[in-house]
Amino acid sequence: MRILVVVASQTGRTKRMAEAFAEGAREREALVEIVASADAGEDQVLGADALVLGSGVHMGGMESSMRVFFERMAPLWMQGRLVGKVGAAFASAGLGGRGGAELTLISLLANLAEHGMLLVPMHGRLDRYASGGCHWGPVAWTGARAEGVGPSDDHLAAARDHGRWVAECTGRWLAGA
Amino acid sequence: MRILVVVASQTGRTKRMAEAFAEGAREREALVEIVASADAGEDQVLGADALVLGSGVHMGGMESSMRVFFERMAPLWMQGRLVGKVGAAFASAGLGGRGGAELTLISLLANLAEHGMLLVPMHGRLDRYASGGCHWGPVAWTGARAEGVGPSDDHLAAARDHGRWVAECTGRWLAGA
Amino acid sequence: MRILVVVASQTGRTKRMAEAFAEGAREREALVEIVASADAGEDQVLGADALVLGSGVHMGGMESSMRVFFERMAPLWMQGRLVGKVGAAFASAGLGGRGGAELTLISLLANLAEHGMLLVPMHGRLDRYASGGCHWGPVAWTGARAEGVGPSDDHLAAARDHGRWVAECTGRWLAGA
């Protein structure tokens, strides 16, 4: 099972969430690759069983490099080539980000939905849901960039939990084919 | 495979979308039950492999009876009993509904996400996507209530298409368990 | 200047946010009335210069009593009688509410938008924005209901801040007529 994590992370904090997510997924036997949104290519996306998107919350929404990635992948949408893959999302929000994190997650999932993927939300039975979760996906609620505060241990644990769950769901989905 | 369609339909138009959705799902061997949001009970929800929510768009969002249904099902969320089921949504919007249909679909899916269900969006390769679809689910764009205009044939065909797709996904998901 | 605060508050926590909002608005000479969503009537709404909606976050969205209120006010929408009033929103979210608070605020504002009101978001220069704010409006991030934790002092201060700002905006809007 191959999981591709595409991450837009200007400050490196969302990248740490991506790494925690990957750790969890690997505990469930997934082969996980993390790639920056600016570098992700068509072949990587086509080769994955699950596509997971993570973005920093910036000015009320996702980082622009993620939207550029979406536009580069538009031909795959025209051809319907991602239909039936598995999708999930996570985010990291700094100062004032409380207002944009949920809309960011919904907007990330919107793109995966448009491609016809099955979406895996983060459910409330996962250990760290209360401290680092949101039902659309894990979120790190950090401070302002200048403070240098990264995701907390709880946030990272939530990302790890979700990585496990997404890998479990992807494995089951593949087994049913 | 059992699919429960819970529908909030003050004017009967969303109900017609539910029936079309059910027709499509039955073509893929699903046992489909349609129940009004006011009548849906815990046992019905627990017995279903997939829970599909349909609502008329009213004052910019879903009908209130659907939210009442969500609140009655809150104990199931506390117990995590719907985790891992399959979820999907559809809507019907009248005059001015263009502004609320997408937010209604997202809000319906938000509840299913909170319960930890896998969400099945409507993908763009389905025949009627362009005329009656939206990536979150099928939508009937009807006129004002007074005009008595129901979902068009295209809208109903889109609902039928999505019913088939949701049933196919549910079957595959069950087979992978 | 008259401000009507309509509040859906099953646990009483959102009501405390309403009271803090009202305190702030009164410091700017507003006459503020707080009414439960179940009790709010057409005349109260028509008599207000600004309509402010507050709801607890429940199962991923607003409380059902608020949507029932929206439906009772639908005739005012048909007649366009609230066009040009001022609108704002706030929320209170418990366990897992992080995932629903922003969508709740957007959904509350969606109804005010549909009525044609000017929307007043919460801006980041207000003192307590970072600890109790979100750009759509103030949010109390409390714990689970059983823990009996209410809005913190910071959350209440954010609501008070926003009350002042909404009253200032309403006053300016009225003065320009």
Place this chain on the structure above:
Amino acid sequence: MRILVVVASQTGRTKRMAEAFAEGAREREALVEIVASADAGEDQVLGADALVLGSGVHMGGMESSMRVFFERMAPLWMQGRLVGKVGAAFASAGLGGRGGAELTLISLLANLAEHGMLLVPMHGRLDRYASGGCHWGPVAWTGARAEGVGPSDDHLAAARDHGRWVAECTGRWLAGA
């Protein structure tokens, strides 16, 4: 009164919506400037009384050049320099765009909300609301790009209507200062 319309329009269709919006606003004595999102500068934004954002709907959300514009304006948010301006939005959606237009409008408004602007929705008493409107702002529902179908006369009329309304609101807001 100065209104700046920032438009992201890969295919030129949203640009036609911008021009119609500008026509309407000029009928209400506004000085309107239209600028592409890629070219819009800080000084233009600072000099405007109202900032109006229009974007094509692309892969379920706004065009990436608009998000790049948001990021370039982030320093203005840090300094709170746009607080108290007036904001509005519109969109143009092609094939399958029904699913993304509302989320695009909400996401455009989210950025304006974060800056602390008053948001002017499109109200249902405007003539073309039913055919070209959405309560968050006017939308052109066009066909696929290849078909070369632009905004219809009704869509353009809706944009013009909203241009008038936004200019009226901006004038009133300035008069009340």
